Amino acid sequence: MKVRGVLAAVLLLVLAPAPAQAAPKDSDLRWSVQPSTAKGPDGRDYIITRAAPGETFTDYVGVTNLTAGKLTFTVYGTDAYNTEDGSFALLPAAQQPTDIGSWVTLGARAYTVPANTRLDIPFSVTVPTGATPGDHAGGIVASIAEESVDAQGQKVLVDRRVAARVYLTVAGAVAPTLKIDTVRLEYAQAANPADGGVMTVRYLVRNTGNLRLTGAGSVRVVGPLGWELARTEDLELPELLPGGSVTITEKILGVQPTVRLAAQVDVVPASFDQKLPTVTRATGVWAWPWALVALLGVALLALAFRYARKVRRKRAAGLDTVTTS
Structure with missing residues (x-):
């Protein structure tokens, strides 16, 4: 049976003390x-450990089959990254890991778990001798690929994945x-200047x-003279x-327009071991108070008009004086 397309993989991650579960609406798995x-x-919520370059450690993930029939899972390690909105995510199944995911070794690629049974699967992580110090993040994934049919009637392969996060801190600076x-x-100024x-x-x-x-981040908006x-x-x-x-x-x-506005962004970083200094950056933007500018313009025109009338009256009065003489 030929698969004619691939549907995006569904990835659920451990985000709370309860284990992550896959329960797709279109599947009984x-x-x-x-x-x-x-x-x-x-x-444990996550797998968190420390190791030195060249060291190997072993840990376990529990994969629980919550259905009435046996299931076969593909189990493997992969790398983590931040999405555009900052969320924790794992590499797609087709993308090979280059960091902690490539350091993971399992006893097998596939594991069959009987109905309503948990299998505790050991895995080892060997830290390369040249591994960079600091945090490395990834996950141990248990996936099931199923053939399905999309809205156009084409057969597609749906890769459903559930993972446990792995955080490893490599010793060093x-x-x-x-x-x-x-x-x-x-x-953007409001229609009502008062707003x-x-x-x-x-x-x-x-x-x-x-x-x-x-x-944590905050923003402070200031006008002229701070x-x-x-x-x-x-x-x-x-x-x-x-x-x-x-972002x-x-x-x-x-925010009232004051010709020139400045925004100062303050970010207070928080590590899990220490308090860090605040990071600050600022920039400005022009914000003309157009309603006030228009009002001043009208006032200036009125003054100019009054002045012109006054000048004309004086000139007219001077002409009358000359004619009478």
């Missing part, structure tokens, strides 16, 4: 994956660092260090892996 031991799950790459501002306007602030935060980091016009509440940033980034967008209402 259900299973879970969670950190485990040789004797069963030990309550660490440098936890966040950087604000860019700050972009847009200002001010809307300032849109977009800033890119990048993890330029070698440890996974979270943090006059504070608005300040946002702290916005929690997603966990950024080394090299990962996320944050903040919309601030009621």
Whole structure:
């Protein structure tokens, strides 16, 4: 039977203490994956460990078949990365890992699990001697590929995946660092001048260090002479892996135009071991108070008109004096 297309893989990740489960609406297949031991799950949310270059360690994932029939899973390791919105994700099945996922060794590629049964699968991770210090993130995936039919009636291969996260810190010098790459501002004045306007602030935060980091970002809007016009509440940033980034967008209402507006972005990085210094970046945007400009323009025209009338009257009075003489 020839497969004529491939549907995007469904990937569920361990995001809470409960094991991640796959329960597609269009399939009766259900299973879970969670950190485990040789004797069963030990309550861990994720697999988190430390190792030195050249060291090998062993751990387990529990794969539970939640259906009434046996299931065969493809089990493998892969690398993690941050998506555009900062979410934790794993490489597609067709993409070969180059980091921690390539360091994983399992006893087999496929495992068959009886109905309503959990299988605790051992795996080992061998850290290369040249591995870079710091955090490396990935996952142990249990997947099932099924043939299905799409809306056009074509046969497609659906790869459903469930994974347990793996975080490994390689011993060595660490440098936890966040950087604000860019700050972009847009200002749109409201129809009613009394309402001010809307300032849109977009800033890119990048993890330029070698440890996974979270943090909180805020924006302060100031006018001339440092006059504070608005300040946002702290916005929690997603966990950024080394090299990962996320673009944050903040919309601030009621900002009065003061010809020149500046936005200062402050990001307070947070590691899991220490407090880090605040990172700051600022930029400005022109925001002309057009209603005030128009009002001043009308006032100037009125003054000019009054002045012109006054000049004409004086001239007319001077002519009358000359004629009478």
